[in-house]
Each structure stands twice: as C-alpha cells, then as structure tokens.
Amino acid sequence: MTTDVIQDTDHQHDEHHDHKMTGLKRWLYTTNHKDIGSMYLWFSFIMFLVGGAMAMVIRAELFQPGLQIIEPDFFNQMTTVHGLIMVFGAIMPAFTGLANWMIPMMVGAPDMALPRLNNWSFWILPFAFSILLMSFFIGGGAPNFGWTFYAPLSTTYSNGSTAFFVFAVHIMGISSIMGAINIVVTIMNMRAPGMTYMKMPLFVWTFFITAYLLIAVMPVLAGTVTMVLTDTYFGTSFFDAAGGGDPVMFQHIFWFFGHPEVYIMILPAFGIVSTTIPAFSRKPLFGYSSMVYATASIAFLSFIVWAHHMFTTGMPLFGELFFMYCTMLIAVPTGVKVFNWVATMWRGAISFETPMLFSLAFVILFTIGGFSGLMLAMTPVDFQYHDTYFVVAHFHYVLVTGALFSIYAGAYYWLPKWTGYMYDDALSKWHFWCSLISVNLLFFPMHFLGLAGMPRRIPDYALQFADFNKWVSIGGFAFGLSQLIFLAVVIKCIKGGKKAEAKPWDGAEGLEWTVPSPAPYHTFEKPPKID
Amino acid sequence: MTTKEYETYYVPAQSHWPIVGAVALFFIALGAGKYVSMLESGESSWGGWMLLAGLAMCIYMVYGWFSNVIQESMSGKYSHQMDNSFKQGMSWFIFSEVMFFAAFFGALLYARVFSVPWLDGAGNNFMTGEVLWPEFTATWPLIKTPDGTETTAMGWYGLPLLNTILLLTSSVTAHFAHVALEQDKRKQLKVWLGLTILLGLTFLFFQVEEYAHGYSEEMKLYLDSGIYGNTFYMLTGFHGMHVTLGTIMLIAVFFRVLKGHFTPKNHFAFQAASWYWHFVDVVWVLLFFFVYII
Numbered sequence: 001m002t003t004d005v006i007q008d009t010d011h012q013h014d015e016h017h018d019h020k021m022t023g024l025k026r027w028l029y030t031t032n033h034k035d036i037g038s039m040y041l042w043f044s045f046i047m048f049l050v051g052g053a054m055a056m057v058i059r060a061e062l063f064q065p066g067l068q069i070i071e072p073d074f075f076n077q078m079t080t081v082h083g084l085i086m087v088f089g090a091i092m093p094a095f096t097g098l099a100n101w102m103i104p105m106m107v108g109a110p111d112m113a114l115p116r117l118n119n120w121s122f123w124i125l126p127f128a129f130s131i132l133l134m135s136f137f138i139g140g141g142a143p144n145f146g147w148t149f150y151a152p153l154s155t156t157y158s159n160g161s162t163a164f165f166v167f168a169v170h171i172m173g174i175s176s177i178m179g180a181i182n183i184v185v186t187i188m189n190m191r192a193p194g195m196t197y198m199k200m201p202l203f204v205w206t207f208f209i210t211a212y213l214l215i216a217v218m219p220v221l222a223g224t225v226t227m228v229l230t231d232t233y234f235g236t237s238f239f240d241a242a243g244g245g246d247p248v249m250f251q252h253i254f255w256f257f258g259h260p261e262v263y264i265m266i267l268p269a270f271g272i273v274s275t276t277i278p279a280f281s282r283k284p285l286f287g288y289s290s291m292v293y294a295t296a297s298i299a300f301l302s303f304i305v306w307a308h309h310m311f312t313t314g315m316p317l318f319g320e321l322f323f324m325y326c327t328m329l330i331a332v333p334t335g336v337k338v339f340n341w342v343a344t345m346w347r348g349a350i351s352f353e354t355p356m357l358f359s360l361a362f363v364i365l366f367t368i369g370g371f372s373g374l375m376l377a378m379t380p381v382d383f384q385y386h387d388t389y390f391v392v393a394h395f396h397y398v399l400v401t402g403a404l405f406s407i408y409a410g411a412y413y414w415l416p417k418w419t420g421y422m423y424d425d426a427l428s429k430w431h432f433w434c435s436l437i438s439v440n441l442l443f444f445p446m447h448f449l450g451l452a453g454m455p456r457r458i459p460d461y462a463l464q465f466a467d468f469n470k471w472v473s474i475g476g477f478a479f480g481l482s483q484l485i486f487l488a489v490v491i492k493c494i495k496g497g498k499k500a501e502a503k504p505w506d507g508a509e510g511l512e513w514t515v516p517s518p519a520p521y522h523t524f525e526k527p528p529k530i531d
Numbered sequence: 532m533t534t535k536e537y538e539t540y541y542v543p544a545q546s547h548w549p550i551v552g553a554v555a556l557f558f559i560a561l562g563a564g565k566y567v568s569m570l571e572s573g574e575s576s577w578g579g580w581m582l583l584a585g586l587a588m589c590i591y592m593v594y595g596w597f598s599n600v601i602q603e604s605m606s607g608k609y610s611h612q613m614d615n616s617f618k619q620g621m622s623w624f625i626f627s628e629v630m631f632f633a634a635f636f637g638a639l640l641y642a643r644v645f646s647v648p649w650l651d652g653a654g655n656n657f658m659t660g661e662v663l664w665p666e667f668t669a670t671w672p673l674i675k676t677p678d679g680t681e682t683t684a685m686g687w688y689g690l691p692l693l694n695t696i697l698l699l700t701s702s703v704t705a706h707f708a709h710v711a712l713e714q715d716k717r718k719q720l721k722v723w724l725g726l727t728i729l730l731g732l733t734f735l736f737f738q739v740e741e742y743a744h745g746y747s748e749e750m751k752l753y754l755d756s757g758i759y760g761n762t763f764y765m766l767t768g769f770h771g772m773h774v775t776l777g778t779i780m781l782i783a784v785f786f787r788v789l790k791g792h793f794t795p796k797n798h799f800a801f802q803a804a805s806w807y808w809h810f811v812d813v814v815w816v817l818l819f820f821f822v823y824i825i
Contacts, residue, residue, distance in 0.1 A: 021545055029545035111542045113616040116549055116596070123553035131561050139568060163567040167560035174556065177627050185619045189612060190540070219627045223634025230765065233567050235755030238638055241663070242678035244758035246646035253634055253641075316654060525539065 028123075031115035032521060033100045036122050038418070040097030041411075043125060045487070047089035050133075052480050054082035059476035061459055062469050073159070075459035076144035081132065083147030087265065088172050089129050091399065094407045095268040096121075096179050099207045102414065103183065105512040105519065106201050108192025108528045113185040117178050124175035131168040135161045146457060148258070151239030151250040155231040162232045166225040173218045180214035183207055192511075194530035198292070201510050202285060205292050206271030209299045213260045213267075216303075221257040224250070248313050255306035263302045266398060267295055269366075269406030270337055273359040275510070276409050277341050280356035281348030282507035287340040294333035294340075301330050311382045320379045327377035331370070338367055353505070354428040358409035361436055362402060369397030372447065387457075390450025396443045408435075408486065413508075415493050416500030420518030423493040431489060434482035441475030541608045548596040555592055558585025597783075601800075605792065614799055621803045625810050628773070632814055635769065639762040639821060643671050647758065650677055676757035683750040685763060687823035690741045694734050695819050698774075701730035702812040705781075705805050715795045717788070724785050727808070731778040738771050766822055773811045780804040 021029065030036060057078050061069050070078070100118065104111055112118045136142045140160035145153035154162055187208045191200070200208075228250070230236040237243025239250040270291075278285045285291065307315060307323040315323075341363050350356070372394040376382055385391060408431075415423050445468040450456075454465045461469065503513040511530075515523050558581050565578030603609065651669035652660030660667065664677040672684035685691065708723035745752035745763075754764045784804045787793065793801055 025545070028550045029547050031543050031546060110540050114620055115542055116546045117620075119546070120549035120552050123550050124556055127553055127557035128560070131557070131564065134561070138565075160568060164561070164564035167564045171556045171560045177624075181620050181623045181627075184623055185616050188619055189615050215623050215627045216630050219629075219631035220634045220637075223631055223638075227634075227638065227765075229567065230754070230761070233570055236761040236765070237676070237755070237757055238642075238761055241646070241650060243676045243680065243755075243761070244642060244647050244650065244673045245761070246642070246649070249638060249641050249646055253637060256634075256637070522542075 029119075031111070031119055033104050033112045033115070033118065034418075034519065034521065036112075036118050037097045037099075037101030039122050040093045040100055040125075043122070044090050044092075044094035044097060047085050047093070047129060048483070051082050051085035051090055052483065054078045054085070055476060056480050058082065059473040062461070063473040064470070065461055065463055065466050067460055070459070072459045073141065073144055076146075076457065077136070077142040079457050080143045080146050080149075081136075084132060084143070085129065086399070087147060087261070088169075088176075089125070091265045091403050091407070092176065093125060095207075095210070095265070095403075096176075096183075098268070098272070098407070098410050098414075099183055101418065102512060103186055103204055103207060104190070105515065105523055106204050106510055107187060107190060107195055108511050108524045108530065109186060109190035110522065110525045112182050113190050114182050118182050121175045121179040121182065124171050128168045128172040128175065131164055131171075135164040135168075138164065148254060149225075149228060150254075151228060151231065151247045154228050155239055158232055162228060166229040169225045170222055173222045176214050176218045180211035180218070183211040184215070187211075192524065192527035192530055198289065199530065201271075202274040202288065202291050202295075203268075203271035206267045206274070206295055209295050210264050210267045213264050213299055213302065217257045217260040217264075220253065221261075224253045224257060227253070248310070251310045251313060252307065255309045256303075258309065259306040260299070260302040262395075262398075263298055265403050266366075267298065269362065269403045270295060272406040272410040272413075273341060273362050274337075276355045276359045276413050277344050277363075279413070279505050279507040279509065280353060280359070281345045281350050283344055283348040284509075285340070286343035286346075287336070290336055291340055294336040297333040298330060301326060301333070305330065308377055308382075311379045312386045324377060324379045328374065331374055334370055338363060338370075349507075353412075354423075354425065354432055355409045355413035357429070357432045358405045358412065361432075362405045362409060365397055365401030365405065365440075369394055369402055372397065385450060387455055388450035389446040389454045389456055392456050393443050393446035393450060396446070400443065401439055405435075408432075411486075411490075413505070414512070415490070416504045417512060417517050417519055419493050420500055421493050421497035422500050422504060423489050424497065427485060427489050427492070431482060431485040434485065435479060438475050438478035438482055442472055442479050443475075445472050445475075540610060541603065541613055543599075543603070546596075546599065548592055548599065551588065552592040552596070555585050555588035558582070558588060560585075601787070601792070604797075604799075614797070617799045618802070621799075621806060625806060628810065629814075632766070632769065632817075635762065635766050636817065636821065639766065642673075642758045642762065647671060647673055671759070673757055673759040680755075680757050682752050682756035682760055684759065685741070685745060685750070685752060685823065687819065690737050690744070691819060691823045694737050694741075695815065697730050697734045697737070698812050698815050701727045701734070702809055704730065705808050709801070709805055712793060712798055712801060713795050721785075721788060724781065724788060728778060728781050728785060731774060731781065731808075735771065735774055735778065738767070738774075741767075763822055766818055770811065770814055770818055773807075773814070777804070777808045777811050780807055 027035065027039060030039075057070065058075065061067075061075055100112065103109075132142070138161075143149065143154070143161045143165045144159055145157075149165070154165075187200070187204060227236070227238040231239050231245075237245045239245050239247045241247070274285055274291060305323055305327045307319055308327045311320060311323075352360075372390065376385055376391065376394060412423060412428060415421075449465055449468050449472070452465065454461055500517040502516050504517065505513075511524075511528060512519070514528070562578050562581030562583070562585055565576050566582055567578070569576040569578055648654070648669045649656045650659065650664065651667055652658075653669070666679075667677045668675075674684055675681050704723045704727045708720050708727060711717075711719035711723055742764075744750060752763065753760055755761070781804050784801050787800065792798075
C-alpha cells in the first residue's frame with residue numbers, strides 16, 4: 001500500500017490547542033482516542049502488576065510442598081483474582097488501548113467513531129476492578145471459585161463474594177461491548193476514501209473480527225453471571241439438578257462465552273506480529289488475504305468448539321467426537337498464519353530490534369502453546385491432562401508468551417510514535433532476554449508437572465513435584481522482576497532520549513508513519529488520500 | 532479514489548458525561564452487590580441506598596448526555612457520516628442484546644432437551660434417575676421438580692395471546708409512524724406513535740397482571756419453582772424490562788416529535804427507538820413460541 005499524504009499538522013495543532021485541557025480534567029473528560037488509548041495502556045499495565053503480585057504469592061506458596069505462607073482459602077482467592085485480572089484487566093484493556101491509539105491513525109480517521117462513548121468504556125474499568133479488589137475486604141473475602149466460576153462453587157458454596165463479582169463482571173462487560181461497538185463502527189464507517197477492506201492493515205482486520213467476537217459473547221457472559229446471581233441469592237435452579245437444572249449447563253453456557261474469549265485475547269496478537277514481522281523483515285506480509293480469511297475462520301470455529309473444555313463431564317460420545325474434530329480443525333487456519341509469518345521472514349533482510357525479538361519469540365513460543373492445545377484437543381488423552389498443570393502450561397504459553405509478548409512487540413514498535421523518543425535499546429534488550437529465559441523456566445516445567453499428574457489450583461502437592469515447582473517459582477519471581485525493566489524503559493522513553501523520526505523503522509508501512517513523532521493530538525481531520 | 536469533498540466529522544470537545552456515567556455504574560454495581568449480599572441475613576445496609584443513588588445518577592447522565600447530542604444534532608453539527616456511525620452503533624447494540632437473550636433461550640432449551648430427561652434416566656443416565664430421585668418423572672413444563680416442588684404451567688391462551696396480538700400490532704403502528712415521518716405527515720406520525728406507546732403500556736400492564744396471576748395461591752408459579760419457573764420469569768422478566776426501556780425511548784421520541792424535531796431524511800433517534808421496538812417484538816414472538824406454546 002502506498003500513501004501520498006500532505007500533512008498540515010501544524011495548522012491542525014494550533015486550531016485545536018484550546019480544546020486540550022490540562023491536569024486531571026483532561027483525562028476525565030477527554031474524547032481523544034490517543035488520550036484514551038494511553039489510559040487503557042497504563043491501566044492494563046497497573047492491573048498486570050497487581051495480577052502479577054498475586055501470581056508471586058501463588059508461586060511463593062508453591063515454592064515448597066506443604067502449607068507455608070497462606071491459607072488454602074486465600075490461595076484460592078489468589079488464583080481466582082489473578083486469572084480475572086489478567087484476562088479482563090490486563091490483556092483485554094491492553095489490546096483495546098492499542099486499538100484506540102492505532103486504528104484511527106491506520107485507517108485515516110480523525111478519531112474513534114463515538115468519542116464520548118469511548119471515554120465511558122474506559123472509565124468503567126477502574127471502577128469495575130475496584131469493586132473486584134474491594135471484595136477482599138468485604139464479607140467473606142474475594143471470589144475463590146476460580147476465574148471460570150463453575151457452579152456450584154460460585155453458587156451453593158460461595159463465600160459471599162458472588163454478588164460483588166457478578167456486578168463487577170456486568171459493568172466490565174458493558175465496557176467491553178461499548179468498546180467493541182466503537183471499534184466496529186470506526187472501521188466500517190471511518191476509513192479514508194480509497195481504504196477498501198482488503199487494503200486495511202492486518203492489525204485493523206484482526207481487531208475488526210475480535211470486536212465482533214466481543215459483541216457476540218460478552219452478553220452471553222452477562223447472562224451466565226446473571227444466572228449465577230439468581231441461583232445464589234434468589235432461589236433459581238439453573239445449575240442445580242434438584243430443581244431440574246444442571247451444573248454442567250453452567251459449563252456449556254460459560255464456555256460458549258469462554259472459548260471465543262480465548263480468541264479475543266489472541267487474534268489482536270496475530271495482528272500485531274503481522275505488522276512487526278514484515279517491518280523488520282523488510283518484505284510485505286506473505287499471503288495477506290489468506291491471513292484475513294484465516295482470522296475469520298478461527299473466529300467462526302471459536303463458536304463451535306466450546307465443549308473441549310468439558311470432555312470429562314460425561315458428554316454423549318457424539319459430542320466428544322464433534323468437539324474434538326472441530327477443535328483440531330482450528331490448527332489449519334492457525335497453521336496458515338504461522339506458515340505466513342515464517343514465509344514473510346524467508347529471505348528477508350531481517351534486523352533484530354526489540355519489537356522483532358518479541359515477535360520472533362511470539363511465533364516460536366505461541367506455536368508451542370498451540371501444539372499443547374492440539375494435544376489437549378484429543379478427547380482420550382485429555383482425560384489424563386484435564387485440570388492438571390499441563391493445562392496451566394498450555395494457556396500460559398498462549399497468553400503470556402503469546403498475547404503478552406505481542407503486546408510488548410507492539411508497545412516497542414509504536415513507543416517512538418507515541419512519545420516522540422526512541423526507547424533505551426540496551427535496557428529493552430535486557431527486558432527481552434530476561435523475560436524470555438525466565439518465562440520458559442516458569443512455564444516449561446509445568447508441562448512435566450502436569451503429565452506427572454499434579455492438579456491445578458491446589459496450595460499443596462505431593463513430594464515428587466517439589467524440584468520442578470522450586471524451579472518454576474524461581475522462574476516466576478525472575479519473570480515478575482523482569483517486567484519492572486519494561487516500566488523503566490517506558491518512563492525513560494517518555495522523559496526523553498534520542499528524537500524519533502516520523503518513521504523510525506525503515507521497513508515500516510502504514511498511515512501512522514506519515515504523521516510526525518510524537519503523533520499530533522489530532523490527526524487526519526481531513527482524510528488522507530490513498531492510492 | 533480521486534479527490535472528493537468530505538464533510539468534517541464532528542469530534543466533540545471534552546465531555547463530563549462519561550465520567551458521571553462511570554461513577555453511576557460504580558454505585559449501581561457496588562450498591563447492588565451489597566444489597567443482594569445482605570438479602571439473606573435481612574439486615575439493612577447501605578447497599579440499597581447506593582444502588583438508588585447510582586440509578587438516579589444514571590438517569591441524570593442519560594438525560595444530560597442525550598440533551599447534548601440532540602443540541603448538537605439540531606444545530607447541524609452532524610454529517611451524514613456521523614448519522615451512519617449512530618445507526619451502525621445502534622444495530623450492533625441490538626445484536627448484543629440478541630445474544631443476551633440467546634443465553635437464556637439456550638438455558639431453556641438445554642434444560643428441556645437434555646437435563647430434565649437425563650434426570651429421569653434418559654440416555655446413559657439410568658442410574659442417575661434410580662439413585663437420586665426415583666420418584667421423578669420428566670415432563671415439560673416441569674411442574675414437579677426432582678426435589679418435589681410443585682407448580683402450574685402458564686397457558687398460552689388468554690393474557691399471553693392477547694399480549695402477543697398487542698405487541699405485534701404495536702410493531703405495525705410503529706412502522707406506520709415511520710412511514711408517516713418519511714412522508715412528512717406530522718399529524719399521522721403523532722397518532723401512530725402515540726398508539727404504539729399506548730399498546731406498549733397496555734402490554735406491560737397485562738404482563739404485571741399475568742405475574743400477579745402466576746404468583747397467586749392458585750398457580751404457585753414462582754421465580755424459584757424449579758427450572759420452568761426460572762426460565763419463565765427470567766425470559767419474560769428481561770423481555771418486560773426491555774419493553775419498558777423501549778417504551779421510554781418511544782415516549783422521549785414522542786416529545787421530540789411534539790417539539791418539531793426530525794425531518795423526513797434525518798431522524799436517527801426515531802429510527803433507533805423503532806428498531807429497538809421491532810427487536811423486543813421479535814424476542815416476544817420467539818418467547819411466546821418457546822416459553823408458552825411448545
């Protein structure tokens with residue numbers, strides 16, 4: 001895609017200078033997609049540290065067999081809230097933040113389509129997570145039923161936190177749905193003239209499809225938590241066999257939301273590495289249209305595989321087979337993607353800047369997570385893996401070395417555009433290598449623990465698991481500390497450094513590089529011309 | 532594409548409504564959480580008051596925010612593209628509502644097709660029936676639950692049928708109002724729109740009647756009367772809440788019509804309310820079929 005843009009950014013900047021308030025009001029009242037994007041990104045990083053601190057507590061307890069530091073009930077609260085925060089508070093808002101910052105610039109729009117709604121979507125989140133965190137101090141403690149809140153753990157055996165949990169999830173869901181509607185409308189309605197659908201950057205495509213998934217499944221989550229609420233407090237029996245319901249029905253409805261949710265957290269990651277790999281390979285993305293179709297296929301398949309989370313619940317045989325085969329089918333479009341990334345790099349003039357390092361690590365480590373997913377997809381062997389550390393290893397490979405690493409790749413890639421300065425290269429490489437080594441020490445041995453039969457979500461374990469757990473914990477602490485390097489890099493980059501050019505990466509493509517760095521407060525008030 | 536004149540897209544300056552809305556939702560969620568948690572113990576708490584404060588704040592926010600948007604729209608700040616953004620936003624919002632109802636319809640069908648028969652030993656669950664509740668027989672509507680709670684099924688004739696006719700008629704009158712607006716026949720518009728609102732209110736009145744009938748000693752159909760009562764009240768209840776919201780939207784639009792707002796070409800708010808109304812109508816038809824008839 002070639003662009004021919006005449007910028008009158010100085011003029012635009014002057015014209016709107018008076019609109020930019022200062023101090024707290026700027027952030028509370030803002031309608032600017034860049035401000036809101038920054039708030040999303042900062043919020044998600046803070047939540048990442050909070051959820052990470054809980055992971056540290058978990059790993060400290062699991063450092064040795066036996067109960068050392070915390071009570072089992074508090075351990076359960078830690079695993080539950082860690083999961084909820086990382087999924088809804090860290091990964092999803094980080095992606096929404098990237099979408100907010102980049103999509104209007106990438107499609108040549110002046111802002112998001114519904115700017116005020118955008119600000120509302122963001123500001124709900126800090127309040128929703130305050131409620132979730134407050135539940136540690138109200139009544140019987142925070143949610144302790146796992147982030148999947150299976151009935152009857154969250155209904156009959158709830159510790160009294162269910163109502164707070166349910167309403168916090170409700171308003172989080174409102175935020176996600178409004179955010180997703182905004183993304184869809186921006187992409188459908190705000191593209192610059194000439195920016196046809198098949199000319200959009202793949203990053204935009206993946207967010208487009210992700211936003212549809214969100215609009216389709218977040219309301220189902222709202223329905224699920226509502227049924228949990230009425231089962232717990234109003235005497236209904238959706239998930240209680242005594243009244244004609246079924247606890248397994250909970251799992252069906254939850255995972256109908258939950259499986260698309262998994263792809264909500266990975267499709268944007270595909271979009272990010274599909275941007276960075278071509279940039280640092282200095283070649284256009286291999287198989288652009290096949291990438292679009294693969295993304296859409298994965299999104300479609302995500303709706304018909306949910307019961308692979310429930311192979312051990314005693315489903316009819318037909319169900320087990322159907323969900324097994326459909327799940328394995330996902331490997332095809334995912335394979336197309338991995339193949340395309342590798343083919344993009346093939347014979348490229350590759351350079352290894354930090355965003356590229358994270359992207360490369362993404363491709364390799366996400367593929368490991370993908371393969372362990374394929375193993376879990378096989379019904380008969382899943383009976384062995386179910387609810388063990390093998391599952392924990394699998395989803396942390398796709399969510400940490402997958403989603404999180406892609407977010408880092410994107411953050412380093414666009415930091416010069418956001419701040420106007422280049423980040424400290426040496427420090428960022430420390431961040432990468434420390435993270436890479438520690439994350440594998442953290443999650444790889446979990447595969448062996450799981451295969452050997454160590455169950456997940458327990459504060460204590462049998463002696464034969466002690467050695468691996470010690471190393472996993474050491475990896476965990478090291479990974480946790482390594483993330484503070486990122487915080488240092490970002491703060492340093494905001495304060496100053498080498499001035500960034502409008503296009504600091506010579507292989508980068510896209511409209512966002514046609515505006516100066518840092519990007520002016522308002523961009524593309526007149527749509528750019530695209531050939 | 533060659534050069535083409537584009538209208539500027541209106542990006543509003545700072546607005547305080549979103550943060551008011553966020554605080555309102557915070558009060559609603561925290562207040563409702565506290566209120567519901569305390570229900571069992573029966574003690575009074577700050578929960579209910581906080582919930583009410585949140586709701587009041589939410590109404591204030593909606594009123595203020597929409598007033599702003601209407602002013603902007605009336606002063607001609609919006610382009611055709613802006614109108615499209617609103618329309619698309621509203622359509623996807625309605626789609627999300629469809630998925631919300633899908634969760635409850637899913638629960639209804641799962642219970643009917645799978646869990647209730649399984650409890651009676653269907654499939655490979657013979658021993659479940661034998662060991663747990665040998666007395667239990669699977670029926671639908673489930674008028675006797677495995678643990679012995681008894682209730683009565685709500686028939687489809689009478690009030691539900693009347694309500695179906697009312698709501699279907701109101702969809703037609705809403706459409707006539709739309710046609711009248713497009714032809715700039717303001718008087719007819721007012722009549723048809725007013726009629727739609729009246730039909731909606733009558734529907735709600737009869738819905739309350741039906742609930743009173745269900746909760747009577749004679750029927751003993753309660754929210755907690757097992758999976759039949761659960762799905763009946765949750766589906767019709769959420770539908771009723773949506774009809775209420777739709778009626779409020781129509782009333783707001785009616786007052787705007789009286790003020791002389793909307794033109795044959797430019798009437799997004801009217802269209803949004805009317806789409807929403809057709810949506811609650813479609814949900815009712817599905818509901819009437821799956822909850823009442825079969």
